[in-house]
Amino acid sequence: MSHFKDPPKKSLGQHFLHERGVIEKIVLAVNPQAGERLVEIGPGQGAITFPLLRRHGSLTVVEFDRDLITPLMEASEGLGELTIVHKDVLKVDFGKLAGDGRIRLVGNLPYNISTPILFHVLEHADAIVDMHFMLQKEVVDRMASAPGSKVYGRLSVMLQALCRVQPLFDVPPGAFRPPPKVDSAVVRLVPKPADQVGIANFGLFEAVVRDAFGQRRKTLRNAVQQLCSGDDIVAAGLRPEARAEQLEVAQFIALANHLAQRPPAAG
Template identity: 45%
Template structure:
């Protein structure tokens, strides 16, 4: 066991994995306090690294799964946590991981992670596809990304990420974490965010893919008006039927308005298909 501990202590953060190991014990306790793990929770930690958060989670709950990409850390994690009941470890890429396999007795997952900043946005989008099977998510992210997630219409940070995250989840920006809390210290500030999937969506899109396409196209040219940014999607006549001011910029439109526009687009497409088939 001493050999494994020695290997762990000598393990250097790998840039290709976006590793920054959390070393501030006060911040670690604050994170776990925010999570407030319970004995029977089904907790999943993405990127446990050297186990800074993992140790407190394992001490608090009986069902802990960790997903670690760095195979050099896996043997050490197994040795350190094998004594904990119902601990399981997957050496895997969270971006490709099927979280459905972790569901037991229909109990929702609680997902935790100090996410590598270089994959945080695609990983968040991947996890949102499991939102109906998740109780909550607590992540350490680049502060700028958390601000984008929580941004409201009119904010400079408001965009595709915030709209799609807020479609599925309530977003809480909990607290900031300085670079000195990590080894090596990142060049940016970090923050802890809590995402709580809605039991019932406040705004329901008829087709989520249509909503995603609409938002993506709108924000490709965020400084232009909707009339200009949506030209590639709609005819001038169709745009005039949209329930918003076309002179507004994409960052001024609320989630509710994007969902309403998405549903109208779906209806227009359906009606056009019906008309085409009749001809």
């Protein structure tokens, strides 16, 4: 007998995974090992939760929908130790959740807030071993895209600066209930060690990337004029007339690092 009686909630962007073959591929990709701490974002009706719990023995899940909490607890009995954090994922401190260790994240992310979730987890990248997320395929394409691509943008640069981005496999709409109107894909994100990232001032880097892509048609000089001059762009080794989508991730980092080293303006 199913413990889950309520239909998926449109307002929460819920699409519940049911395709067994896809679920098995996700669990194989995660491949949890003894002693690791697993955290799932948005377990829904437990399609990935219960196979992971059977395989690993313990799992923490972050679930916002109050109506799913009791059914999840009941259905997990005898499978392993399930800890439920009833909270909006955007308010979860993953660093705190990791304690003095590091966590592995898994999730079929709600498509209506997947980008804010990605930016939120990036803030805690040093507490995360890796992430396996199901997202809209077009979001995964953006995450992994290279300079010059039409979909290369802020999300691509921010993620690739901090993580290795590896698209794993596509998932058709029929694997979900209700079927979304788009294809989905599973992606693996592996945060880079801090010494490999090389960003001097993360806030400044974020501002450079945001402004550079704020108006895609503008040259770099015009897009980031609130932050720096054409001379600064040249000094960082970039062309002021270039456009944001032509720049490598390393070039954005070079510009932000150059700006971070400038002496403060005389008051």
